[in-house]
Amino acid sequence: MAQPVLKKIAIEDMRPGMYVVDSGLSWLEYPYLYMKEGMISSQVAVEAIVAEGYSEAVIDTELSIGISRGGESGEEALSRDLDALPDFFPPPPIVSVAEELDKAKFVYSDSVRYARSLMEGVRMGGAVDLAASTTLVEDIIGSVTRNCDALTGLSKLRSFDEYTFSHCVNVSVLCVVFGRFLGKSEEELRLLGLAGLFHDVGKQLVPTAVLNKPDKLTPEEFAVMKQHPLLGCKHLYGQEAGRSMEQAVLLGMLEHHEKYNGTGYPRGLSGSRISEIGRIIAVVDVYDALSSRRVYKAPMHPHKALGLMYSMRGKEFYPGYVERFIKCLGIYPVGSTVRLNTGHVAVVAASNPREPIQPLVMLVADKAGPIVPRRLDLSGQYTVRIESTLDPVEVGIDPVAVLENAA
Ligand SMILES: [Fe+2]
16 A cells, blocks of 8 residues: 555644645534645744634645655555454355446435435434334345445445435445444344444434534534534434334444544543444544545545545544454455556456455556456456556546446
8 A cells, every 4th residue: 555645633733834635524523624725834824723723634745845754654554454453354245246236226326315315304303214224224234245345336436416315325334344344243234234324313403504504613513513423312212213222323323423532522432432333433434424525526535535544543543443444445445446557547346355455456448548348356466556546537437337347
């Protein structure tokens, strides 16, 4: 993996020459994250940012000037951490990704439609249909069990114009995929999938004046916004279905913004006081927020998003969880568009948990232009390797169409 170039820093550590990037995280949930993209020109600029009340920023260490990159590189630390993890691999796929994609597309679009009605219903004060939600999560588990790469790929490549709803579905899907990688039982996967689906329903109960505010939130407004995990739990608990709902689902919803170092919300829990389901959703939620395409912004490439999250390991995220998540998705997750050192453009068609930098890819173009797509398993290759990641929209590739032909 190229050295993770994105790093989250405390504002006290900001210096002139640092290059700030817009991570795309919702300013509603991260109002103290400074996101105006560009180089910090002077100490005066730093002081102005501090005076505005920001407490952190994401910087690109490669574009920054005057940053020491001495010591162990991110790449070295990551491969050591991944090697140290106990090897556990979920059962292999039952069908090919191409075969599963047809079914997965239905599951995904039904889920997004359902998430829309769920969220809109909650805003109107309506109850959550636990039976229908459970059926939907079981469909997700079914697809992930047949071939987890299909829904994982779709979660990154579809519905960018419906972020609020697709985000609930993506978090549910990725919680199931990650839970399966962690060896969770089918029952635990159901709880993880439900908690992922419901994690942000409380946002629908935040006053619209706060939710739709075009300017930066005041500390008082952010205090209201920070209640959304609790509001969601209370809403579910206030209905019949919620009272019979397993505690784990409510706990996952309640703790999805808690951070290992105690700086999260709503309760500011730290360390092992955060439940395991809360730790899992926290990782998945941030990953999806970073790597989703928005109407106004290109997505952060999954590879970069994972690199940034890796720099937050043991601080915001519980030790071991980001590392396992990277091992689960692969350093280049399925659906990633990449350039090889041969000049070929390719789409990652299957991850390789044993050798995460050597996935199976579909070659779609060479230096001269498009070619008839063909498979290449990088795990057997010593001279061919992934050189960089690409935005599929910029290079005119539809990764879903490529995966459909990856049988
Ligand atoms: Fe949230």
